[in-house]
Amino acid sequence: MAGTTTALHQSAETSDPAYEALARTPEFAELRRRYRGFVFPATLAFIVWYAAYVVLSMWAHDFMSQKVIGNLNVALVFGLLQFVTTFGLAWLYARYSNTHLDPLARHLDEQYLAERDLHEHSRKES
Amino acid sequence: MDNNQLLTTGLFLVVVAITIYITFRASRSNSGTADFYAGGRSFTGFQNGLAIGGDYMSAASFLGISGAIALYGYDGFLYSIGFLVAWLVALLLVAEMLRNSGRFTMADQLAYRMRQRPVRTAAATSTVVVSIFYLLAQMVGAGALVTLLLGVESQTIKNLTIFAVGGLMIFYVTVGGMKGTTWVQIVKAVLLMVGSLLIVVLVLAHFGFNLSEMLGAASENTGKGEGFLQPGLKYGATMTSKIDFVSLGIALVLGTAGLPHILIRFYTVPTSRDARKSVLWAIGLIGAFYLMTLVLGFGAAAMLPKNSYDKVIASGGNLASPLLAEEVGGGAGTTGGAILLALIAAVAFATILAVVAGLTLTSSSSVAHDLYNSVFKKGQASERDELKVARFAAAAIGLTAIALAIPAQKLNIAFLVGLAFAVAASANLPAIVYNMFWRRFNTRGAVWSIYGGLISSVGLVIFSPIVSGKGVDASGKNLSLLPTSIDISWFPLENPGIVSIPLGFLLGYLGTISRREQDAEDRYTELEVRALTGAGAEAAIQH
Numbered sequence: 001m002a003g004t005t006t007a008l009h010q011s012a013e014t015s016d017p018a019y020e021a022l023a024r025t026p027e028f029a030e031l032r033r034r035y036r037g038f039v040f041p042a043t044l045a046f047i048v049w050y051a052a053y054v055v056l057s058m059w060a061h062d063f064m065s066q067k068v069i070g071n072l073n074v075a076l077v078f079g080l081l082q083f084v085t086t087f088g089l090a091w092l093y094a095r096y097s098n099t100h101l102d103p104l105a106r107h108l109d110e111q112y113l114a115e116r117d118l119h120e121h122s123r124k125e126s
Numbered sequence: 127m128d129n130n131q132l133l134t135t136g137l138f139l140v141v142v143a144i145t146i147y148i149t150f151r152a153s154r155s156n157s158g159t160a161d162f163y164a165g166g167r168s169f170t171g172f173q174n175g176l177a178i179g180g181d182y183m184s185a186a187s188f189l190g191i192s193g194a195i196a197l198y199g200y201d202g203f204l205y206s207i208g209f210l211v212a213w214l215v216a217l218l219l220v221a222e223m224l225r226n227s228g229r230f231t232m233a234d235q236l237a238y239r240m241r242q243r244p245v246r247t248a249a250a251t252s253t254v255v256v257s258i259f260y261l262l263a264q265m266v267g268a269g270a271l272v273t274l275l276l277g278v279e280s281q282t283i284k285n286l287t288i289f290a291v292g293g294l295m296i297f298y299v300t301v302g303g304m305k306g307t308t309w310v311q312i313v314k315a316v317l318l319m320v321g322s323l324l325i326v327v328l329v330l331a332h333f334g335f336n337l338s339e340m341l342g343a344a345s346e347n348t349g350k351g352e353g354f355l356q357p358g359l360k361y362g363a364t365m366t367s368k369i370d371f372v373s374l375g376i377a378l379v380l381g382t383a384g385l386p387h388i389l390i391r392f393y394t395v396p397t398s399r400d401a402r403k404s405v406l407w408a409i410g411l412i413g414a415f416y417l418m419t420l421v422l423g424f425g426a427a428a429m430l431p432k433n434s435y436d437k438v439i440a441s442g443g444n445l446a447s448p449l450l451a452e453e454v455g456g457g458a459g460t461t462g463g464a465i466l467l468a469l470i471a472a473v474a475f476a477t478i479l480a481v482v483a484g485l486t487l488t489s490s491s492s493v494a495h496d497l498y499n500s501v502f503k504k505g506q507a508s509e510r511d512e513l514k515v516a517r518f519a520a521a522a523i524g525l526t527a528i529a530l531a532i533p534a535q536k537l538n539i540a541f542l543v544g545l546a547f548a549v550a551a552s553a554n555l556p557a558i559v560y561n562m563f564w565r566r567f568n569t570r571g572a573v574w575s576i577y578g579g580l581i582s583s584v585g586l587v588i589f590s591p592i593v594s595g596k597g598v599d600a601s602g603k604n605l606s607l608l609p610t611s612i613d614i615s616w617f618p619l620e621n622p623g624i625v626s627i628p629l630g631f632l633l634g635y636l637g638t639i640s641r642r643e644q645d646a647e648d649r650y651t652e653l654e655v656r657a658l659t660g661a662g663a664e665a666a667i668q669h
Contacts, residue, residue: 019652022661031658036563039218047379050211054375057204057357058368065356070338071345075200075357082207083413090217090409097402105659112661 018115022108031104038096046089053078130464131276137472138272141317142294145479148309149302158667159509162303162516163230163491164393166667171400173312175407178391180311181484182382182408183318183415184260185267185477186543191416192450193443195423196430199344199354201361202423202443204371206416208378213412215555216383217405222398223562223657224389229664231488232389232554233496236561239649240569242505246496248576252553253386253496255580256546257489258527260387261482263542265291265531267444268478270539274441275448275471288531291482296524298483299490300517304394307483314480319411321473322418325447325466328454329425340421343428348435354427370619374544377623381547384554387488396666426450434458448474486527490520537607544621545587552579552626556634562657564638568646571638579630586622591615 022028056064057075064075160166169177187209194202228234233249268291269284276283298306333340345354353359361371382388392401426438426446430453438446448470452458455466494516499507507515534542556575560567587593595615596605604610619625656662 016652016662019655019661022655022659023651028655028659032654035658043215043218046211046214050208050375050379053207054204054372058362058371061356061358061362065352071341071355072338073355076203076341076355079200079203079207082211083417086211086214086409087413089214090406093218094402094406097399102399108655108659109661112659116662 016116018112018119021115022112025108025111027104028108031101031108034100034104038093038100042089042093046085049085050082053082130467133464133468134275134471137468138475141472141476141479144313145294145298145310145476148313149298149306152302152306152309156303156305159230159495159512159516160664160667161305162513163390163495164664165304165308167394167396167664168666169308169394169400171395171403172407173308174391174395174400174404175411176315177308177311177394178388178404178408179411179415180313180315180318180480181387181391182412183315183477184264184481184543185271185474186263186539187415187419188318188322188474188477189267189271189444189447190540190543192419192422192426193438193441193446194360195420196426196435196438196446196450197443198360199348199350199424199427200357201359203420204357204361205374205378206419208375209382210409210413210416212379212382213405213409215380216388217402217409219562220383220389220558221392221401221405224558225392225395225398225401226660226663227562227653227657228393230390230393230495231492232386232558233492233500236557236572237496237500238653239561239646240572240643243501244569245572245576246500248573249554249557250492250496250501252549252576252580253492254489254523255584256384256386256549256554257485258523258530259542259546259549260385261485261523261527262531262534262537263539263546264478264482264485265527266535266537266542267539268475268482269531269535270444271471271474271478274445275467275474284535285532288528291478292524292528292531294479295482295486296521298479299486299520299524304390304487307480307487308394310483311480314476315411317473317476319415321470322415322422322447325451325454325470326418326421326425329421329429329450332425332429332454340424340428344424345427347429348427366618369624370621373619373621373624376627377544377548377551377621380555380623380627381549381551384550384558385546386492386550386554387484389554389558390488390491391484393664398660398663422447422450425454429453431457482527486520486523489523490516493519493523541592541620545583548583548587548621548623548626549580551623552583552630553577554579555627556630560631560634560638561653565647565650565654567634567638567650568641568643570641570643571634571636574637575630575634578633579626582629583622583626586617586619586626589615589617590620590622591618592620 066074068077191202191206224235227238232253233246236245236249265288269287272287273279273283298310341355345351348354362368395401395404430449434449448467451470452463452467456462494512498515499512553576557572594606594608595613598604
């Protein structure tokens, strides 16, 4: 099935049934679930947080102009918080991928390599 | 020439000499397409993070944002935040999956499961359009910068600078390929960070490392009072301008991860984990840099004496950082001032060179790899021929950019950069995101979203107040591009993103659901497995 698409697509890549096999493993389903389970809510969260900042900057002048400490006002603190949350989310994602995504991805990659070697081996023998 | 100009010119030449040396060194280990397009995929995450910073922090950021803060206070800062937050899109949704599923260009990843010719043609078109807008911004900036820094207002010097920058970028790319370009970007990033840090420390020391005191001095020195520290000096006077800023903000946040010259940087590392590391480093560097521009901008507003501040106003803000460097070095006429001014000027020049090299490489890669090899030669071109075409394309794009930059000099740099981001967000991002996350997405959806986003973003600008109908300012200066007698404007916003980005997504959706493409859906399995696990991804080249 995957093989016939190659000609139609004049694809640069070669199709490999090993991918289909990997896609059916419960490990891959878990990797996919974990990846999407992190990045979708995280993306939604930082976009809403940034949008809130932009909207308040444009439409809530009085609120943003209140002083917090010395000459630092809410607007500046809010802006600096955008830096903090960006760094923080990047750090969280790095930690999450190291512990929850990379081990699964590595294992699946090894499986793929093993299967590919096996294929080449059997092709040589026949 | 006086001593200061000699010093500035001398440092410029040192920067140029260093980059030329680097390029020649890098050219020694350049052999095949993977070297030329992706630097042999042999850079580490940290090196690539620096190079991404070098590719991304343009002169518009360095001089433009600190200048905007110096002139408009808080609103300049507001502008810079979108440029940073945007990196989360690249980190979470794009960098790693792109590294695993593509080879050299943005189009590779779409072509993985779609019909090659239409998607590659579309992606190459938008790559070249985005890159040219961005290139023009940098080259126009270079011309303006050099005349400002040498203190001579001369059209000849501006044009010569544009020629020199154009010539250098063609040289970097044709000789050094991705390796040379990357090292130029790394050197620039280091220079930019170290140079900015030096000035920032000197400024903060002046205020006893008390941020609040510096802010107070800034609002006092500019005579704008507390309004200088609050939103509203530049954006948001009317409802239209508020919506205009929201539109710009959306384009900044969604545009970064669709900029072709940023995307191809993810191919220069051995694995997707290194791609992730590069983005993490880039976020750290870029974030630190924008925090420094905050100090540079408010510092300039707080410390510059009246005559220097007037020069900043006259330069539209671009001179804020260089003049601040002069001031913290001891002021105009002192040796310390002259040295720091020349140093910052050289850093700004290096900044421009690194960005234009990245842009030229990106568009020539796309022309050679997508258009020449895949579309024109149906994938049958030899590696040698493809490389020849890539080098030829780099020269052609460089010459085109020079030819366009000379008449484009009256265009506003920030506008050109904003437009590049808007096109990237409207045309490229929808296709990339749909392709990675939506099995049903197909060739028609990709082509509709790319052309739709491209045409609508550029088209809306043509009918915006930028091009015509904005009228004249208090001094009678025409605020639009076309003569005041012509008014074709009907779109009220200067930033098209708020309309063109949703339109790009909508067209991608409509194109997809109006036709079934079984092949694209079948091959999605392969794309997804590969993108998430790295199985079968392009490996690094061992030299």
